[in-house]
Amino acid sequence: MKNRVFDKFSFLEFKGVAENYLFILPAVVIFSIFYIYPFFEILNLSMHEWNGISLARDFIGLGNFKEIMQDKVWWSSIGHAGYITLIALTFQNMLAFALALSCDRDIRMRKFYRIVFYLPPVLSEVVVGLIWQWILNSGMQSGKPIGLLNYFLTKVHLNHLVHNWLSDPDTALTCIAVVHSWKGFGWGFIILLAGLQTIDRQLYEAAHVDGAGVFSTFKNITVPMMVPVFVMVMILTILGSMQVFVLVLSMVGQGLVYHTEVPVTRILASMTGMSRFGYACAQGIVFGLILMIGSFMLNKISKKAKQE
Amino acid sequence: MGCSQGNQANVVNIWHWMTDRQEVFVELAEQYKEQTGIEVNFELYAPSDEYSKKIVAAAQARVLPDIYGILGEKKKRAAFINSGFVADLTESFNASEGAWEKSLFEKALNVNRFKEDNIYNVKPGIYGVPIDVTNIQMLYNKDLLTKAGIKGYPKTFAQFIKNISTLNRIGIEGLVSGWGETWMVDCFASNYAFNIMGEEKIMATYRGEVPYTDEDWIKVFNIFKVLRKNNALAKGIVAKGNKYAEQDFALGRAAFAFNGSWCVNVYNDMNQDLNYGVMLPPVINEERPMSIWGGAGSSFVVNGISENKQQAIDFLKWLTAKDQQAFLSKKTKNLPANRYALSAIPEILSQFASAMDETTHPSIWKYNENPLVSETFDKGIQSIIIGEKTPEEVAQAVQEVKVREIEKVKKRSMRQ
Numbered sequence: 078m079k080n081r082v083f084d085k086f087s088f089l090e091f092k093g094v095a096e097n098y099l100f101i102l103p104a105v106v107i108f109s110i111f112y113i114y115p116f117f118e119i120l121n122l123s124m125h126e127w128n129g130i131s132l133a134r135d136f137i138g139l140g141n142f143k144e145i146m147q148d149k150v151w152w153s154s155i156g157h158a159g160y161i162t163l164i165a166l167t168f169q170n171m172l173a174f175a176l177a178l179s180c181d182r183d184i185r186m187r188k189f190y191r192i193v194f195y196l197p198p199v200l201s202e203v204v205v206g207l208i209w210q211w212i213l214n215s216g217m218q219s220g221k222p223i224g225l226l227n228y229f230l231t232k233v234h235l236n237h238l239v240h241n242w243l244s245d246p247d248t249a250l251t252c253i254a255v256v257h258s259w260k261g262f263g264w265g266f267i268i269l270l271a272g273l274q275t276i277d278r279q280l281y282e283a284a285h286v287d288g289a290g291v292f293s294t295f296k297n298i299t300v301p302m303m304v305p306v307f308v309m310v311m312i313l314t315i316l317g318s319m320q321v322f323v324l325v326l327s328m329v330g331q332g333l334v335y336h337t338e339v340p341v342t343r344i345l346a347s348m349t350g351m352s353r354f355g356y357a358c359a360q361g362i363v364f365g366l367i368l369m370i371g372s373f374m375l376n377k378i379s380k381k382a383k384q385e
Numbered sequence: 386m387g388c389s390q391g392n393q394a395n396v397v398n399i400w401h402w403m404t405d406r407q408e409v410f411v412e413l414a415e416q417y418k419e420q421t422g423i424e425v426n427f428e429l430y431a432p433s434d435e436y437s438k439k440i441v442a443a444a445q446a447r448v449l450p451d452i453y454g455i456l457g458e459k460k461k462r463a464a465f466i467n468s469g470f471v472a473d474l475t476e477s478f479n480a481s482e483g484a485w486e487k488s489l490f491e492k493a494l495n496v497n498r499f500k501e502d503n504i505y506n507v508k509p510g511i512y513g514v515p516i517d518v519t520n521i522q523m524l525y526n527k528d529l530l531t532k533a534g535i536k537g538y539p540k541t542f543a544q545f546i547k548n549i550s551t552l553n554r555i556g557i558e559g560l561v562s563g564w565g566e567t568w569m570v571d572c573f574a575s576n577y578a579f580n581i582m583g584e585e586k587i588m589a590t591y592r593g594e595v596p597y598t599d600e601d602w603i604k605v606f607n608i609f610k611v612l613r614k615n616n617a618l619a620k621g622i623v624a625k626g627n628k629y630a631e632q633d634f635a636l637g638r639a640a641f642a643f644n645g646s647w648c649v650n651v652y653n654d655m656n657q658d659l660n661y662g663v664m665l666p667p668v669i670n671e672e673r674p675m676s677i678w679g680g681a682g683s684s685f686v687v688n689g690i691s692e693n694k695q696q697a698i699d700f701l702k703w704l705t706a707k708d709q710q711a712f713l714s715k716k717t718k719n720l721p722a723n724r725y726a727l728s729a730i731p732e733i734l735s736q737f738a739s740a741m742d743e744t745t746h747p748s749i750w751k752y753n754e755n756p757l758v759s760e761t762f763d764k765g766i767q768s769i770i771i772g773e774k775t776p777e778e779v780a781q782a783v784q785e786v787k788v789r790e791i792e793k794v795k796k797r798s799m800r801q
Contacts, residue, residue, distance in 0.1 A: 128461075214621065334764045334767045
């Protein structure tokens with residue numbers, strides 16, 4: 078009798094557990110196929126020399142990782158992505174925040190501005206790159222500049238500023254960083270505006286009653302309340318900017334010497350240009366680790382800042 | 386897709402990247418269906434970079450179509466063949482006393498041929514079918530040269546530089562090309578390497594027997610210094626894609642261009658009034674001929690594991706026959722692969738065709754340079770053009786990479 082009850086209970090319990098597993102099974106299968114398997118396959122490939130086609134793969138252990146440590150071009154590409162990220166973190170996010178603050182107020186046509194500011198992120202990166210390539214074109218026809226920027230500069234008699242914007246190592250990467258920021262500020266604007274609108278208006282009214290000025294209100298209410306949103310925007314900016322590459326390809330093609338190389342263009346070069354899939358996978362792993370460490374550190378700093 | 390489609394009886398599937406030819410291909414496929422009852426599907430995947438990635442991914446997944454093209458260096462082609470993804474067509478070419486082989490330009494066929502002593506361990510044979518031929522030369526804008534008072538076109542490099550300064554004086558830019566695409570810089574440099582030192586010394590360099598710091602290689606790098614010093618290159622050339630360079634030449638923004646025979650079609654679309662001629666790159670060493678890159682423009686291969694192999698071969702035989710080649714050439718303004726179809730081509734294409742004897746190509750060389758060394762070489766040239774490095778510095782940098790890569794290969798072979 079006891080056994081039968083136990084058996085029945087055990088069966089019901091098993092059925093319940095099995096049902097639960099059955100419900101999550103599709104998600105587990107999809108996750109395993111599209112995330113876990115590729116991850117381990119990339120890890121496996123990173124320890125091989127493989128041309129991407131042949132059936133044979135040569136196991137070389139950590140050889141690819143050792144080579145990456147000595148690959149100056151790879152590390153300079155990380156530096157370039159870092160520079161683009163720095164411009165995005167400062168210029169792009171400051172612009173996004175300033176515009177979000179403006180649109181958070183009761184100004185005329187604020188809905189129109191919200192749409193306009195969100196337009197660049199909606200555009201394709203290839204289209205943006207090609208448009209800016211035309212704007213920054215340094216070519217001439219019959220002695221007149223073809224590029225819009227150089228043409229404008231000559232029109233306002235600033236001929237000394239006419240420049241080979243995309244073929245000069247001193248300006249090419251900055252041009253890419255500025256265009257990347259121009260394209261990216263819109264989504265930062267939307268997130269920051271959403272964050273601003275979650276701040277309780279009564280806090281501002283109370284501060285106003287207490288005689289707090291605009292700057293004081295901004296410093297003591299807006300900024301502290303926005304810290305979690307800032308952190309999220311910063312993490313997304315870092316992840317998005319470090320992985321920039323479509324814009325680079327559409328603006329300077331295969332690159333100006335090595336001055337416009339970013340990590341993803343190097344991974345692509347290893348994979349398609351040199352047929353070194355193993356090395357490309359190793360680069361991908363190293364790059365992923367760098368991004369993870371960066372995001373983790375930023376998260377830690379923000380938690381500490383919040384506690385203080 | 387791919388093999389699953391290829392397994393359908395009387396259906397041949399083809400993947401390609403040639404955006405300008407899709408319509409004509411479809412037209413030819415309809416003609417073929419009318420004649421034989423066999424359906425041919427041309428599937429276009431562009432741009433070529435994306436197409437290349439698709440082919441590699443399809444090979445990894447074993448879903449290649451019945452017919453496809455392999456873009457890139459011979460090493461890649463060899464990897465496809467050694468993995469069984471490409472059918473050996475030698476027997477088909479040899480049938481009927483080699484009639485098919487004889488009808489095609491030898492140089493075009495050589496791109497698809499692996500000889501007895503090839504370094505890729507590929508069984509000797511012919512593994513692809515050229516559907517057109519191409520070569521890369523220089524073009525000159527006749528109207529701009531006339532405007533500058535220049536008669537004819539330059540035959541030597543010294544004359545070329547002199548012409549450039551004349552053109553610059555009246556505000557016309559000299560040479561434009563898509564040197565933002567490094568293979569085009571590589572091609573230009575390679576032409577001059579052949580002219581300055583000849584094939585044997587280049588191959589010896591690739592084998593690691595001659596260093597890049599050799600005086601002849603310094604001369605090759607120095608060409609770009611001379612071009613820079615004499616303001617011979619269009620502004621922004623190192624970051625320019627070939628499409629933009631083609632636009633610049635077609636719209637008369639530069640007097641000279643370095644481009645392939647496909648440009649005839651492109652220029653025709655951009656500016657039908659463009660009055661231009663074709664010339665070999667002006668020689669530096671008058672005692673040695675100028676070699677240019679050329680041969681098969683686009684080639685198709687037959688999937689080695691396709692069940693429709695014979696149908697695929699029959700279609701390619703039909704596609705490269707005289708009538709179809711003349712039709713393709715007329716419609717797309719590309720040079721035909723079939724020598725008997727040459728009589729129907731326009732004058733400007735004839736000028737390109739007349740230099741076919743001067744052509745060479747990395748695909749037919751016995752040795753190819755390590756891709757990392759090639760990248761350092763091409764990027765180094767870009768740095769000379771922007772005035773960042775001297776020819777000697779670039780030569781040194783390329784040699785360092787070369788030595789490192791040789792060491793790596795040695796270590797690997799010792800391990801094995």
